[in-house]
Amino acid sequence: MEKESFIDGVLVHSQSSTTFSLDSSIISIQDLNAWYGQTQALKQVNLKIYKNQITAFIGPSGCGKTTLLRCLNRMNDLIPGFDLKGSIELQGENIYAPGYSVNKLRKQVGMVFQQANPFPQTVLNNLKLPLEENFRKLGKAQLKQIAIDKLKDTGLLEEVKDRLQQSALKLSGGQQQRLCVARALAIDPEILLLDEPCSALDPISTSKIEALLIRLKERYSIVIVTHNLQQAARIADYVVFFYQGEIVEQGLPQEIFITPRMKLTSQYLQGMF
Amino acid sequence: MQSFETSSPEEKLFAVRIETKNRLNLISVRDSISEKLVFLLTTASAIVIVFIFIFIVKEAAAVLQVNSINFVTTSGFDQQIINAYNAPADKPIWQFGALGLLLGTLTTTLGALLLAVPMGMSTAIVITELAPVRLRYILRIVIRLLASIPSVIYGLIGLMVVVPFIQELLISSELQIRYIDRFQLAGNSMLAGIVVLSIMIVPIITALAVDAINAVPHHYKEAALALGISHWGTILRVILPAAKSGILAGIILSVGRAVGEAIALSMVSGGIGNIPQPGDGMVFFLTPVLTLASAIVNKSEIMSVPTIEAALFACGLVLLVTCVGLSLCARLVEYLVKRGEGRA
Amino acid sequence: MLDYQKLRDGTGHVLAWLFSSLSIVACLSIIFYLFIRGFAQINPDFILTPPNPTLNQDMSGGISTPIAGTFLLTLTGILLAAPWALATAIYLAEYGGSQAMVQIFRLAIDVLAGVPTIVIAIFGLAIFSLPQLGFLSSMVEGVDGVERSFGRSFLVAGITMAIMILPFVIKICEEALKAVPNYYREAALSMGASKWQSIVTVVLPSARQGILTGIILGMGRIIGDTAIVWLTLGGTIRMTGIQPWWYPVHWWSTLCNTGSTLTSYIYFASPAGEGNMPDKAFGAALVLIILIIVLNIFTDLLERFGANKIKGN
Numbered sequence: 012m013e014k015e016s017f018i019d020g021v022l023v024h025s026q027s028s029t030t031f032s033l034d035s036s037i038i039s040i041q042d043l044n045a046w047y048g049q050t051q052a053l054k055q056v057n058l059k060i061y062k063n064q065i066t067a068f069i070g071p072s073g074c075g076k077t078t079l080l081r082c083l084n085r086m087n088d089l090i091p092g093f094d095l096k097g098s099i100e101l102q103g104e105n106i107y108a109p110g111y112s113v114n115k116l117r118k119q120v121g122m123v124f125q126q127a128n129p130f131p132q133t134v135l136n137n138l139k140l141p142l143e144e145n146f147r148k149l150g151k152a153q154l155k156q157i158a159i160d161k162l163k164d165t166g167l168l169e170e171v172k173d174r175l176q177q178s179a180l181k182l183s184g185g186q187q188q189r190l191c192v193a194r195a196l197a198i199d200p201e202i203l204l205l206d207e208p209c210s211a212l213d214p215i216s217t218s219k220i221e222a223l224l225i226r227l228k229e230r231y232s233i234v235i236v237t238h239n240l241q242q243a244a245r246i247a248d249y250v251v252f253f254y255q256g257e258i259v260e261q262g263l264p265q266e267i268f269i270t271p272r273m274k275l276t277s278q279y280l281q282g283m284f
Numbered sequence: 285m286q287s288f289e290t291s292s293p294e295e296k297l298f299a300v301r302i303e304t305k306n307r308l309n310l311i312s313v314r315d316s317i318s319e320k321l322v323f324l325l326t327t328a329s330a331i332v333i334v335f336i337f338i339f340i341v342k343e344a345a346a347v348l349q350v351n352s353i354n355f356v357t358t359s360g361f362d363q364q365i366i367n368a369y370n371a372p373a374d375k376p377i378w379q380f381g382a383l384g385l386l387l388g389t390l391t392t393t394l395g396a397l398l399l400a401v402p403m404g405m406s407t408a409i410v411i412t413e414l415a416p417v418r419l420r421y422i423l424r425i426v427i428r429l430l431a432s433i434p435s436v437i438y439g440l441i442g443l444m445v446v447v448p449f450i451q452e453l454l455i456s457s458e459l460q461i462r463y464i465d466r467f468q469l470a471g472n473s474m475l476a477g478i479v480v481l482s483i484m485i486v487p488i489i490t491a492l493a494v495d496a497i498n499a500v501p502h503h504y505k506e507a508a509l510a511l512g513i514s515h516w517g518t519i520l521r522v523i524l525p526a527a528k529s530g531i532l533a534g535i536i537l538s539v540g541r542a543v544g545e546a547i548a549l550s551m552v553s554g555g556i557g558n559i560p561q562p563g564d565g566m567v568f569f570l571t572p573v574l575t576l577a578s579a580i581v582n583k584s585e586i587m588s589v590p591t592i593e594a595a596l597f598a599c600g601l602v603l604l605v606t607c608v609g610l611s612l613c614a615r616l617v618e619y620l621v622k623r624g625e626g627r628a
Numbered sequence: 629m630l631d632y633q634k635l636r637d638g639t640g641h642v643l644a645w646l647f648s649s650l651s652i653v654a655c656l657s658i659i660f661y662l663f664i665r666g667f668a669q670i671n672p673d674f675i676l677t678p679p680n681p682t683l684n685q686d687m688s689g690g691i692s693t694p695i696a697g698t699f700l701l702t703l704t705g706i707l708l709a710a711p712w713a714l715a716t717a718i719y720l721a722e723y724g725g726s727q728a729m730v731q732i733f734r735l736a737i738d739v740l741a742g743v744p745t746i747v748i749a750i751f752g753l754a755i756f757s758l759p760q761l762g763f764l765s766s767m768v769e770g771v772d773g774v775e776r777s778f779g780r781s782f783l784v785a786g787i788t789m790a791i792m793i794l795p796f797v798i799k800i801c802e803e804a805l806k807a808v809p810n811y812y813r814e815a816a817l818s819m820g821a822s823k824w825q826s827i828v829t830v831v832l833p834s835a836r837q838g839i840l841t842g843i844i845l846g847m848g849r850i851i852g853d854t855a856i857v858w859l860t861l862g863g864t865i866r867m868t869g870i871q872p873w874w875y876p877v878h879w880w881s882t883l884c885n886t887g888s889t890l891t892s893y894i895y896f897a898s899p900a901g902e903g904n905m906p907d908k909a910f911g912a913a914l915v916l917i918i919l920i921i922v923l924n925i926f927t928d929l930l931e932r933f934g935a936n937k938i939k940g941n
Contacts, residue, residue, distance in 0.1 A: 086510060091417065118512035128503040131526050131625035140521055141511040147632055178626030191507070198512055293812055293830045297819040315824035322723070325715035329798065330736035332791055336743065339754040406647030414644060423652065429924050430655045434852030436891045437913050440898050441658050444665075444906060483658070486651045516637035537742065544744020547854040547891075551900040577746045577855075584859055587753075600750045604743060611742035615735075 037062045037202060037232050038083065043097035045078055047090065052078045054256045056097070060202070065224060065233045067243040067264075070253035071284055076236045079253070080204050083234065084120040085113050101202075118145055121195035125207040127187035129179035129194070134171055137179050137190060138162070138197050145198045161193040165223055185216025192223065196231070203227065205235040209242065221246050240280065244268050252276050333608075340604055343597035346590075350378040355598055359383040361557045361574070365583055368591040380595040382602065384557030388474070388573035391560055392553060393542040395478035395569075396485060401535060403482070404489030411490070412497040413519055424494070431487035439548035442480035447471030447552055454570060467558050467572050474560060475569040477553035481545060485538045492537065496530025497523060529621035536614040540607045543577070550578030576603050659917065665907075666914025674911055679865045679893065688905050691912050693866050694893035696874075697782075698851055698919070700882075701861065701889055704786025705850045709793050710843050716794075717801035722827055741795035749859040752788030753779050756860070765884055780862040782883045788856050793846040800845060804838020805831060841930050848923045851916070854891040862886030865896055865903075890916040 038060035045053040053075045060066050060083075068076035078087065085106065087093045098105045106116050129137050138158035142149060149157070162168040167189045171182065179190055188208055195203060205224075209217040224233055224246055237243050243250055244264055251261040252275075260267060260276045271277045278284065348355060358381030371377040411423045451471030460469045500523050508518040524531070554572020557579070562568055574582065576599045587593045677690035716737070724730035756764055757779035765781035808831050816826030832839070867873035869882035888896070890912050895901050897909035 084510060086506065089506070089509070114512045114514055116512075117510055122510040124503060124506065124510075126503055128501075128507045130504055130507065130522055141508075141513060144513045144517045144521065144633070145511070178624065180626035194507075194511065293815055293834075294819075296829045297816050297821055297826075311822065311825070315822050318824050319723070322715045322719045325712050326719040326724075326733060329712065329716040329740075329794055330733040332794070333736050333740045333743070335755070336740075336747065336751045339751050340747065343750075343754050402643075403647045403651040406644040407651050409644050410648040414641070423648075425924075425928065426652060426656065429659075429921065432848050432852065432920050432924060433658070434854065434891055434916060434920070436852075436854040436894045436898075437662065437917060438658070439900070440894055440906075440909055440913055441661060443899055444910075445661065483651075483654055487655065490651070514633060514637050516640045517633065520636075520640065540742045540744070544746060546744070546746035547858070547895060551895070551898060577744055580746050580750060581855060581858060585863070597750060597754070600747045604747045607742045607744055607747070608739050611739045614742075615738065 039100045041098050046094045048092040064248035066249045067247035068236045074253040075256040076253045120202045121200035122204040123191050134179045135175040161197045165189045165193040202232045344601045347594040347598040376591045384559050385576045389575040392477040396481035399482035400485045404486045407490040408493035427487050435548040439551035442552040446476050472554040473570045474573045477549050488538045492534025496527040500526040529618045533614040533618045540610045546577035546581045550581040665910040669911025694888045694890045697887040698889040702850045705789030709790035713797035716798045721802045721805035737795045746855040748792045749856040752860045756784040785861040789850045793849050797842045797846040800842030804835040808834045857889050857892040
């Protein structure tokens with residue numbers, strides 16, 4: 012029965028904006044349009060990212076969710092032919108304003124990629140390198156302490172404590188991905204972006220990362236792109252559904268997953284495309 | 285697309301299949317002959333290096349037997365060549381010592397490396413990371429062209445431009461008189477050799493370093509930039525270390541090129557196997573030197589004398605051993621670095 | 629206090645641009661200098677008359693035989709090296725697995741790639757001075773009265789050149805073969821073709837651009853080499869076979885005798901050689917560099933054509 016209502020789900024949530032248990036936004040995106048050369052990748056995106064919550068971007072491949080994620084720390088700057096209009100404000104400041112420091116931005120907005128990409132160096136160096144580059148004044152002992160703390164935070168310390176001086180590429184896929192999370196946390200960002208972090212991982216590693224993210228949201232605001240709807244349902248506090256570069260629907264997970272307003276959303280949830 | 289229509293693999297294979305059915309036996313005989321031939325030629329390619337060793341050792345044997353280790357620890361090669369040339373045929377002189385040549389090779393190679401490595405690495409970084417896309421393309425074409433300029437042309441330019449320049453700038457007649465007892469100071473010198481050699485190997489180092497840097501997966505760079513590390517910090521601390529094995533192997537290979545360069549150095553480096561004295565100050569660099577490889581070219585005209593021929597082959601053997609060692613070393617370095625990174 | 633990172637980044641950028649422009653400018657000025665010095669020499673007479681062995685620069689003639697020698701030697705070398713290298717590349721890429729023997733083959737070829745050309749040159753001299761191989765050059769009487777082979781001729785130099793470029797061409801051909809997607813081979817084999825048939829009918833045609841690039845680059849190396857020419861083609865500036873050397877009936881004689889190429893002519897004509905006519909050397913150097921540039925353009929076009937084709941598919 013519940014499923015039936017799901018299909019025709021055109022239930023309108025009358026007081027959607029007031030029912031959010033979301034305190035304050037940290038990022039606010041206004042009228043964002045983006046292009047790769049001639050192709051428009053994002054159309055009129057308006058969205059708020061909330062503090063200390065997990066926001067999940069869902070949608071079919073090529074819908075623009077990864078593009079938006081990479082706009083948030085300006086990683087798209089690396090792609091030739093990328094162009095953008097509109098504004099993204101981080102704590103009230105437009106990050107695309109001329110003169111805004113990209114390096115400073117990326118210190119505040121950490122990122123974990125789809126493919127685990129630790130540097131081909133030792134486990135410890137992977138954590139020390141961003142620290143040394145960003146916080147020049149730290150002493151050696153401090154550096155190591157922070158590195159150890161972050162490994163502890165990600166639950167990796169127990170598993171790798173004998174292998175700190177070994178190459179990070181010798182860790183398992185899940186361990187590598189958690190190392191990447193630890194590395195992103197090392198520079199103490201306010202926001203953590205994750206681009207399908209579990210797509211290459213087995214279920215056990217996936218659940219470890221999910222548990223980690225739920226723990227981390229106490230201290231960080233998290234944005235995650237995922238193909239896995241169950242994952243979004245399990246961990247997200249706020250869900251945004253993209254289709255062909257536009258936001259079709261956004262809201263609390265119970266709204267999106269149980270009572271979607273748009274036909275497109277319910278079709279996607281049923282796996283029709 | 286065009287070629288796909290005219291010669292699609294499927295179409296051809298269909299024809300092949302029909303043919304196969306009709307002439308299966310004939311074809312299998314033809315195939316096995318072709319395969320045997322291919323294997324034979326491959327064995328030949330691999331065995332060439334063994335032949336090179338055998339023949340060069342054989343030709344050098346007489347000199348090595350007489351001089352043994354003294355061949356590389358004593359000097360006086362030029363005079364010994366003259367003595368050997370003037371010796372009567374029934375009393376050949378087999379004494380040779382190539383220490384001077386060895387030191388000439390060593391100093392020119394090291395000097396060229398000191399100049400060429402920073403220049404080549406910088407060019408590679410500019411091509412792969414710093415330059416705008418259009419400029420990168422042009423620079424790559426220029427580097428490839430420069431890598432294919434024949435050494436004799438570098439030698440010619442060195443002789444006509446670098447050598448007179450050095451003579452003009454650094455050598456006074458007073459200086460020439462002061463050193464006249466030991467050697468004649470002209471522009472032809474170790475310094476000229478270093479300059480020419482370094483210009484020759486810059487494109488090689490650049491090309492190999494560009495390949496090594498391009499082989500670094502893009503996601504390392506993304507990871508570093510996403511951590512708020514500056515572009516230069518990323519190059520220095522992430523990209524170059526990840527390209528280390530390829531860069532080192534490239535540098536070792538270019539050492540091989542520098543050590544084995546014969547023509548250009550025989551034109552500009554002075555042609556006499558003096559041992560450069562560090563006590564001479566600047567004149568250390570102005571000493572005319574002779575390298576192992578250029579000695580073979582310089583003295584090749586009097587190779588008909590068996591003793592001299594054997595001495596030159598002994599020089600060739602030293603070169604061969606050095607370069608084989610360098611090749612193996614490059615492989616070892618690549619393997620060790622990759623193993624250290626957990627990639628092999 | 630100065631920010632360490634900013635200082636490092638700034639210095640790094642400046643140094644990188646400085647060193648790289650230095651090396652590019654140094655190298656480009658070589659080519660310009662060559663064009664300026666050489667251009668005055670180039671005229672039909674210079675290209676079409678044979679050189680004259682004289683110390684008078686005005687009487688020393690042109691460079692027709694060195695040009696012919698360059699073409700002759702390149703042709704001989706590449707005709708020998710191309711099939712040999714291709715066969716080796718086929719074996720390594722298609723048949724060789726990871727057996728110990730193949731590893732040894734690879735190592736041997738790798739080591740050969742690092743051997744200096746001057747060493748390969750004296751090897752050629754040694755092996756082709758064997759009296760049994762005298763038919764490739766000519767027989768002479770040695771100092772000790774024993775008859776030995778002269779060991780210097782176009783054929784000898786061509787074979788030696790082939791050995792010199794062998795590992796280089798093998799490597800490029802092997803890469804071209806490895807770039808052919810595996811499903812081409814699988815399609816062939818699944819239709820009942822034998823391994824050899826699948827290589828000949830599918831793999832080689834698909835890899836032809838890469839193979840051609842390897843052959844052209846190999847030719848470039850032959851054209852540019854001096855050490856092997858100097859030692860194994862003899863120091864003569866003219867063709868020494870039966871004259872006139874271009875008559876078809878004399879071709880074998882020409883191949884078995886000595887001559888010169890552009891590189892050995894430049895060496896000979898430079899102040900380092902006996903000729904001491906630097907203007908002529910610059911003229912020849914310009915012709916040589918133009919040949920090299922033409923070959924470079926060829927490989928560049930081939931590569932772009934190849935890239936387009938892959939994109940088109």
